[in-house]
Amino acid sequence: MTTSIQTVAVIGTGVIGSSWTALFLSRGLHVIVSDPVPDAKSKLAAYLQKEMPTLEKMGLADGASISNYKFVENIDEHLPHVDIVQENAPEKLEFKRKLIAKLDARTREDVIIASSSSSIPSSQFISDCQRNPNRVLIGHPFNPPHLIPLVEVVPHPQTDEKYSQQAMEFYHTTVAAGLGLRWALTGPFMTNILGGGGGKTSFKKLLEHLAPAAQGWTKDMNEHSFDYSEESLA
Numbered sequence: 001m002t003t004s005i006q007t008v009a010v011i012g013t014g015v016i017g018s019s020w021t022a023l024f025l026s027r028g029l030h031v032i033v034s035d036p037v038p039d040a041k042s043k044l045a046a047y048l049q050k051e052m053p054t055l056e057k058m059g060l061a062d063g064a065s066i067s068n069y070k071f072v073e074n075i076d077e078h079l080p081h082v083d084i085v086q087e088n089a090p091e092k093l094e095f096k097r098k099l100i101a102k103l104d105a106r107t108r109e110d111v112i113i114a115s116s117s118s119s120i121p122s123s124q125f126i127s128d129c130q131r132n133p134n135r136v137l138i139g140h141p142f143n144p145p146h147l148i149p150l151v152e153v154v155p156h157p158q159t160d161e162k163y164s165q166q167a168m169e170f171y172h173t174t175v176a177a178g179l180g181l182r183w184a185l186t187g188p189f190m191t192n193i194l195g196g197g198g199g200k201t202s203f204k205k206l207l208e209h210l211a212p213a214a215q216g217w218t219k220d221m222n223e224h225s226f227d228y229s230e231e232s233l234a
């Protein structure tokens, strides 16, 4: 990873944010992380304890330690000190728009703001950014990012090329292969269940979370379009 990046802000510790945290720690980075859900701090600690042995087997970078993260109630005061942001908050356009504007306002002007968004182009959530929307891009992982070595870097039309290049360089130790091995092992149903966080209700959770966006994607496919409405699925 780029040597100038030492501290990552991870916004949100749900399915994806907690896995990013594990990955960044395993690569020897320091992480400042935040999530407003009351039990998020203890859940993240338990998750990291559970996943670190796997990452140790895969090989840790020099200086990597599970203790190199700080869970904070309010990340605002830490934002001026981070070297990159990985945003993993809920997949809601207005929510992300406000959040990305705040991140733009509080981070140093040349710090990459990468969103994990699966379905919202970053061009749609930069409109309230006042400082430097040209450093905003999508850094889309495949679940779980600490085990699947693939990240899609997707700039919006005004993203400065230098930030796309820096993001590619940053993710380079993670970007090594495609999805084939994982999909061969888990198959499409388990992949979607894991995407909803695992557990009995998680396929429903994934649909609630991503179906509105997926409906939009399939509109692009014209006659192949699929109707995800409750009436159609009943």
Ligand SMILES: NC(=O)c1ccc[n+]([C@@H]2O[C@H](COP(=O)([O-])OP(=O)(O)OC[C@H]3O[C@@H](n4cnc5c(N)ncnc54)[C@H](O)[C@@H]3O)[C@@H](O)[C@H]2O)c1
Binding pocket: 011, 012, 013, 014, 015, 016, 017, 034, 035, 036, 037, 040, 087, 088, 089, 090, 091, 099, 116, 117, 118, 119, 140, 141, 142, 143, 194, 195, 196, 197
């Ligand atoms: N689940 C997947 O398979 C998957 C895969 C790739 C990318 N993504 C993308 O990752 C992002 C997160 O998805 P997820 O599946 O982890 O969702 P999730 O619902 O599991 O996690 C979202 C987290 O954000 C937290 N949050 C809410 N408001 C916040 C705030 N103001 N600041 C910080 N955290 C806040 C929530 O408490 C929750 O823990 C989405 O943009 C999604 O499109 C998801």
